[in-house]
């Protein structure tokens with residue numbers, strides 16, 4: 001079979017990539033399998049190619065990006081110095097987090113930590129700087145605090161530790177960002193535990209909403225009952241098959257529809273967006289969308305297809321992040 005589709009050429013918006021390169025890269029093997037099963041490939045899970053990250057960050061900056069929030073916490077082998085260097089080289093602000101990822105990713109010794117010791121670890125880093133970089137580099141956020149469903153007892157404890165930070169002098173306003181369990185009731189349970197421990201719900205970000213709550217009424221209920229920030233941070237993942245749970249990943253279009261629904265219900269000041277790039281295949285070098293995708297593609301669709309106004313888009317990408325990140 002042969003088709004000449006050349007008459008249908010359309011330039012990609014804002015792209016610095018020559019169109020010949022796009023064609024050549026279509027020969028990359030395994031693309032289909034990596035997209036469907038990104039967590040199957042061990043090399044894909046080693047997010048450690050600094051050149052590929054830097055190239056992607058520079059493209060994000062070129063299209064108008066200014067800040068990256070990098071929320072790898074204990075359990076994800078966070079690397080403060082590396083992130084600081086990438087920030088310097090790319091010219092972007094990089095905000096990093098303190099805290100703990102999910103129970104299954106922890107060392108046995110970390111799982112023995114108490115609420116008190118975890119709270120001390122986090123407050124110490126927030127007030128004095130990352131351990132090993134005291135006085136030089138400071139966290140700007142707590143989390144992502146990793147939670148599974150059902151919740152492990154240790155995760156209940158690290159949530160209590162994080163919630164209690166809002167009662168500590170000097171950090172009462174610190175933003176706390178959450179990786180919820182993959183069940184629709186998880187965000188509600190997390191908010192209850194955090195607030196019982198002292199957290200101010202309006203200083204909490206509920207992340208990964210893309211794959212967590214799929215019912216529109218329940219989304220509105222979460223925003224209404226808890227007044228936390230609601231974050232769609234898996235933009236660019238356009239594969240509906242989801243390896244990690246028995247549900248579909250929404251498309252970018254559906255993410256925008258859900259955001260618009262929340263806007264229409266009065267929550268446009270409580271919404272955040274992002275890419276949560278944590279596997280290699282999502283970087284341009286490996287055939288992915290990279291950090292510039294929201295600015296390159298999603299913004300145009302939000303405005304022209306979904307009916308998001310310029311003012312609302314500015315809230316998603318600039319005003320709301322400024323509000324939650326300042327403390």
Ligand SMILES: CC(=O)NCCS(=O)(=O)O
Pocket residue numbers: 179208211234244276278
């Ligand atoms: C880094 C991380 O945990 N990202 C979320 C991936 S998930 O599959 O959507 O939970």
